[in-house]
Amino acid sequence: MSLAPELVDLAEQTFFEDPALDRAFGVVMALATEVYVLRNRQQALERLLEEAGVLDRAALDGEPSDQERRANADDRAEFTRALMISLLGKQQSQGAA
Amino acid sequence: MDDRSFIAAQDFILDVKRFWTTEIYPALKADYENRTASFESVPDTSEEVEALIGSTTLYRFYAWLERHLQRLKYSGRYGLYPYHDGKRRELMASVAGIEIAADRLTLNPDLPIPEYYRKVDIHQHPGGIWRDEIAGFVYERGARSTTPLMGKAHKDLHQRFTSFVANQGTTPSHILDMGCGFGKSTRPFYETFKEAIVDAIDLSAPCLKVGAHEAGYCTKSTVRYRQMDALTTDYDDNTFDLVTSTMLIHELPPAEINQLFQEATRVLAPGGRMAHLDFHHVPNAFARFIHDGHARRNNEPFMSSWADIDPVALMAEKGLINIEIIPFQEADDVDPLNNPFWRFPWTIVYGEKAPA
Numbered sequence: 001m002s003l004a005p006e007l008v009d010l011a012e013q014t015f016f017e018d019p020a021l022d023r024a025f026g027v028v029m030a031l032a033t034e035v036y037v038l039r040n041r042q043q044a045l046e047r048l049l050e051e052a053g054v055l056d057r058a059a060l061d062g063e064p065s066d067q068e069r070r071a072n073a074d075d076r077a078e079f080t081r082a083l084m085i086s087l088l089g090k091q092q093s094q095g096a097a
Numbered sequence: 098m099d100d101r102s103f104i105a106a107q108d109f110i111l112d113v114k115r116f117w118t119t120e121i122y123p124a125l126k127a128d129y130e131n132r133t134a135s136f137e138s139v140p141d142t143s144e145e146v147e148a149l150i151g152s153t154t155l156y157r158f159y160a161w162l163e164r165h166l167q168r169l170k171y172s173g174r175y176g177l178y179p180y181h182d183g184k185r186r187e188l189m190a191s192v193a194g195i196e197i198a199a200d201r202l203t204l205n206p207d208l209p210i211p212e213y214y215r216k217v218d219i220h221q222h223p224g225g226i227w228r229d230e231i232a233g234f235v236y237e238r239g240a241r242s243t244t245p246l247m248g249k250a251h252k253d254l255h256q257r258f259t260s261f262v263a264n265q266g267t268t269p270s271h272i273l274d275m276g277c278g279f280g281k282s283t284r285p286f287y288e289t290f291k292e293a294i295v296d297a298i299d300l301s302a303p304c305l306k307v308g309a310h311e312a313g314y315c316t317k318s319t320v321r322y323r324q325m326d327a328l329t330t331d332y333d334d335n336t337f338d339l340v341t342s343t344m345l346i347h348e349l350p351p352a353e354i355n356q357l358f359q360e361a362t363r364v365l366a367p368g369g370r371m372a373h374l375d376f377h378h379v380p381n382a383f384a385r386f387i388h389d390g391h392a393r394r395n396n397e398p399f400m401s402s403w404a405d406i407d408p409v410a411l412m413a414e415k416g417l418i419n420i421e422i423i424p425f426q427e428a429d430d431v432d433p434l435n436n437p438f439w440r441f442p443w444t445i446v447y448g449e450k451a452p453a
């Protein structure tokens with residue numbers, strides 16, 4: 001018998017002038033939780049690898065070489081563009097506005 | 098969900114709550130104090146406080162976080178509910194057959210569940226703390242972090258309340274804990290008064306199971322968990338020399354509160370004591386505004402009406418004597434009269450039944 005929380009259409013409590021902010025902030029907090037869960041997991045992973053002698057922590061923590069940074073650049077630019085693209089308000093398919 | 102992710106997420110949510118408690122609440126209080134510094138008389142109603150700070154950005158975030166951190170804690174992706182739901186089989190196996198030890202646990206599947214209890218999922222526990230068989234485990238886990246400042250010392254609060262009773266001198270021999278939940282309030286009583294018979298009653302079978310299970314391995318004292326409505330118990334008149342409750346009263350509508358005191362007085366023996374720990378002492382309009390807001394945001398529909406009730410008059414009307422209302426210090430480093438950080442307005446409501 002599972003009675004796991006369902007989404008129910010009850011009156012929503014809102015606290016901001018624009019309820020969009022209530023909902024958007026919910027997304028932010030859910031994301032922040034995910035970020036922390038990932039961060040915590042990564043730290044655990046690093047610790048386990050280090051304990052197993054697989055990871056050189058100094059190499060991981062040190063400033064990346066120019067070569068590594070160049071290698072990262074394209075990936076980062078793509079990440080940034082995908083993040084920011086919505087702000088332009090451009091459409092990606094034809095259709096009525 | 099894996100255990101590490103659950104713990105990480107819950108710890109994070111608790112840290113955000115701690116920030117809310119120790120940074121956002123004080124900022125809100127400071128803002129209110131600044132705004133009223135030049136007033137000849139400070140506001141004396143919750144509505145006046147609302148008019149002053151109710152639409153500030155700070156307050157809006159304060160309110161949002163109060164509601165939604167609790168939601169995330171229970172129902173979010175890493176919430177208590179989905180986590181325990183995933184462990185349902187092993188959790189239920191741990192209490193399987195527990196009602197066979199009838200002296201420890203008596204359930205009553207036919208017990209009518211009152212309307213006020215059915216219609217709200219109290220403190221945003223999805224399904225309430227009684228519908229689902231795992232609800233007792235969910236509630237137990239959740240109660241470990243209701244007050245971020247106390248951390249591991251949360252147990253202290255219940256222990257401190259028991260110590261209050263113990264320090265009064267006389268040792269009770271038959272104790273009733275009304276609305277015992279999963280026994281967090283009961284345990285310090287049966288551990289402190291080892292010779293006493295302790296009866297613990299609640300509406301919620303899933304909670305009672307957890308309490309009985311715990312008592313099964315941690316005490317040899319006589320403690321019995323029974324599924325019963327505290328407003329209509331089946332005990333004879335004058336049965337107990339101590340009747341107690343912890344965080345029960347604020348869950349009841351006003352008429353039920355009246356009934357609760359009636360029933361508690363009836364089953365109390367002449368010369369016996371009653372001590373209830375609840376949220377009541379709300380000393381000013383700002384505190385009241387915070388309290389009413391908490392009630393609304395945390396699905397505690399009767400917390401505010403209870404704050405309006407005068408327990409002294411109520412207990413006097415039931416014929417009780419030596420009545421005292423005592424702001425309660427739930428931890429070493431809090432000031433029950435004016436704490437810089439958010440806290441519940443813990444209060445002991447105490448009275449005695451006149452000796453025969």
Ligand SMILES: C[S@@+](CC[C@H](N)C(=O)[O-])C[C@H]1O[C@@H](n2cnc3c(N)ncnc32)[C@H](O)[C@@H]1O
Nearest residue numbers: 276277278281282299300301326327343344345
């Ligand atoms: C906030 S909990 C407190 C539980 C416990 N005393 C503690 O300190 O952890 C309130 C409890 O009161 C119970 N309750 C509410 N109405 C009740 C009633 N009419 N009779 C018995 N228990 C009731 C609920 O099921 C819940 O377990």
